[in-house]
Amino acid sequence: MQPVTITLNQREVSGRSGMTVLEIAREAGVYIPTICDDPCLEPVGACRLCLVENENTGALLASCVTAATPGMVINTHSSRVQEHRKNIVSLMLASHPDACLVCDKGNRCRLHQVAAEMGIGEPGLEKISRHAAVEELNPFIVRDTAKCILCGKCIRACREIVVEGALDYYYRGFAARPATFNDSPLEHSECTFCGLCLSLCPTGALMESENPYRGTTSEAVQSTCSFCGCGCSVSLEIKDRQVVRVLPAPGQLALCVRGSFGYEYIHSRDRLTRPLVKKNGTFEEVSWTEALAAAGEGLQRAGEKHGPGALAVFGSSRCTNEENYLLQRFARTVLGTGHVDNGSSLYNLAIRRSLGETTGFFTTSNFLETLENADLILVAGTDPTVTAPQVGYAIKRAVHNRKAKMILIEPRRTRLAFFAHQWLRPLPESDLLLLNSMGRAVIEEGLLNREYVSRQTEGFEDLSDFLREFPPEKMQEAVGIPAEEIRSAARLYAGSTRSVIVFGSGVTDTINGTGNIMALANLALLTGNVWGSGCGIYPIQKANNAQGACEMGSLPDALPGYQPVEQEETRKKFEDLWERKIPAERGLSAMEAFNSGREIPWKAVYMVGENPVACLPRPQLTEEALSSLDFLVVQDLFLTKTAQFADVVLPASSFAEKEGSFTSFEGKIGWLQRAIPPLEGSLPDWEIVLQLAKEMGDPLPYSSLSQVMKEIEEFVPLYESYYRPDDYFARELEKEWSYWEERHHRVFQSMDGFSRFSPPRPRTPYFQKDGEYPYYLILEAPLAYFGSGTRSGKSRRLRSFYPREVLKISADDAAELSLNSGERVKVVSPFARLETVVEISEALPAGTLSLPISFPGVLDLFRITRDDRRSPSLEPFYVKLERVNLDE
Amino acid sequence: MSEAKETPEINMGRIKEIIESYRHQRWPLIPLVQQIQEEFGFIPPRSIPVIAEALNLFPSEVQGVVSFYEQLYTEPRGRNIVRVCRGTACHVRGGKTVLKLVKQQLNLGENQTSDDLEYTLETVACLGVCALSPGMVINNQVYGHMNPKKVKQLLRREEGEE
């Protein structure tokens, strides 16, 4: 690139071609006041505050939108410029309400700042008042357009970064202001309350509603969001030992509603602050010493009486990598049991098996940055705008800003349907037929990447033979999509050499879960779109540290780094390190133990951060299993449903109160920093584990968290040199990115480079649609309600905004049953019935219903089945509806 | 954009046809909404999400464009468009009173349309007929040297004609 040299305030400075005058000035350390400019947004030149004078021509230019050209002579502070700037600010103030003293924006207000910089107090102009505030009912954002200075940041942020497009200018001239469609309140627009516009608005026009603290804090601590697997970097603003505001950390474009507003659970009154011990059936508050003694003794006694195989330990996606590492070590060495698991292991297992057996890589094969740069995105069975909002943003940015194409395979009309080029709505449980027929079309139409297939893969002939059974023309009826549409989707996917696949529980948690993943992997292998630039396969991982919990070995079958526990040499490595014997057999998973309906083989369980009663299907089975235990220790932030069954409850600290790391679903490490001290009476999980081990007479040899990190670096593949918290928060983002790329390369080099095709054979569901159970039930995860809701349910604003738990039904079905929104019905499965309220939804095709997964009683409707590859799925998905007769 | 006056007989099928015929053009939005306005007299707000989806735009964006141009309307307009001048020349010669009288006579505010869709009242910065000030225009016919009597007569005549 050609360098550009200009004269800036009598000094020669250079920049790269294409840079604006403002950018060059910034690099040269010359301050130009700005309001509407933001490095993440397209410049628009709205506020004119960044005026500079071109001394060659005498022209005044908005430097944020003026490209630097060689030989320009720029003065950033000539008297003309200063004069104009003052006028601009005075005019803004003239139409601004005199509300600074009571405005929450306080000294964070950019208008306030520039006015102060220029020494403008009273503008000396007649006041002109503008619009009234917009009536908002949501608990997150209030808009007061009278304070709006029309910088357009909210509009651009919403359109360019989170790509909701909720806002645009409305009207022209003096009446212009940012507004939603139909000028409705935000809650009736496309707004998802990501909070981005709020964090960018330079004035008090957009303000956080109902926030616990008004005003400016002096302390902000960078950490990692505790909700989903995207692992966003957050900046926690602290006031009086409370987290009072959460903003995207530098380098993090945007958060979502959970990250921005869900932090309230940290300070919920329901947090546990004293350890509890159950005495004669009721909990009593006790000291930590007593609680740890009771916990240690209970575990020890059960171990001595029934053998170590009667003990089990649960790590959690809520816990850090280091905590999961310690927990599995605690289980394997202190307790001597191989029964270790965490709540995300099943999903992880399905993915590990099916991707591992096909692509050879067992998790996400690339980064979000790559996804955003793909030319074609195939999204199957997931609504990432809800489950993993950063993935949603990246997909929408690719489509909206870069004109990438998107194929959506999804029965529901999700937000992504608006962006899709081709939207396929397969009939229930026909995904595998659809995916196989797409594979068939790719082969039949000669769209495959022959070179890739012959050089990098095995088993093509078998797959090709197998797929002959699935021509689109033969499948179209069962799938409910015309053959030509299936073919055109196959062509679209195969026609790009930069194609990515994103999938989630809509295809994995079904009867053909593993088959679906393999069929998707086959598509990627056939076309050579597995990894490399612009390619990749992205399983959406919902819980925040699901990835890390599994990688740290909180798994029944694997030691840290997915190293199989049944392999002697792996065991030997860890036995030498830990100087203890490790149980050689793989342990039982939680699902196998709690949900088989058989007697639970365990006598004592140490459960950290998991709430199986609220997460597993058919909770009564889990409840029975927990009641049958001799001894249960639960460690959590709240007295969860599971904790009710405990003999000892240990209060844990939240993410804001501890250090450690989370691994995002893309395999990136996010660091936690201690932003506030642990809530009085609680302790970080890792400290509790260390103390418990000590209590049991077998202390783990770590005196600090960084010793644990060093060990992880050395013994867990993929985590070599992950530990860099010292320079992490002062990092340069570019360096950061090259670190991840390098790690990525190492990963692929470590694999043997061969992938193999696997023919995924469809299974016959045990329960099929029949006259008796005619509706297919989809379980949905609402944006603001996370997982089982242990934490999000304790965040007041999230809970208050999405309180309604309803059964959604398509308009056609509702008409047939003559049901109206608001009427009560019973959902009946072969196992249970559930009474609820219906709501007619345009998002659902006829024959399908949906319920939020966090709805109490929903999981009673299901049972677990497993396909022949031992990956469990929920069944049945078919239910019937009964009207609730109010006279009864 | 209130939907109060949106007549229920908007033929969405026809609107979809129009959208279909424009969507593959290079800059389709403005000609498309003009065409809709031509046929329907205004751009029904209900059509905006449909237009947006077809053109890969956001409804707020389409609304932003439509509300930016004075010549695009999102409410039905009256069969008779009355424009009163607010320009300087007219102002100094009693334009304000003329406007007041017209408002009274039609029982309408600026940029309003009567419920029976008979009249729409607008004001204009300068009609370009300053020599005839104060001036007003009814359905493209210019009337100059307005006075209270003339206002009454004119608007009554308009009514009579219908």
Ligand code: SF4
């Ligand atoms: S909160 Fe997010 S989605 Fe809502 S208007 Fe602001 S930027 Fe758009």
Ligand code: SF4
């Ligand atoms: S609301 Fe705030 S961000 Fe949006 S245009 Fe107005 S001042 Fe700018």
Ligand code: SF4
């Ligand atoms: S996308 Fe996930 S990690 Fe990011 S703020 Fe939202 S919940 Fe937190």
Ligand code: FES
């Ligand atoms: S910062 Fe350049 S015009 Fe606003």
Ligand code: FES
């Ligand atoms: S000012 Fe009224 S016509 Fe010019």
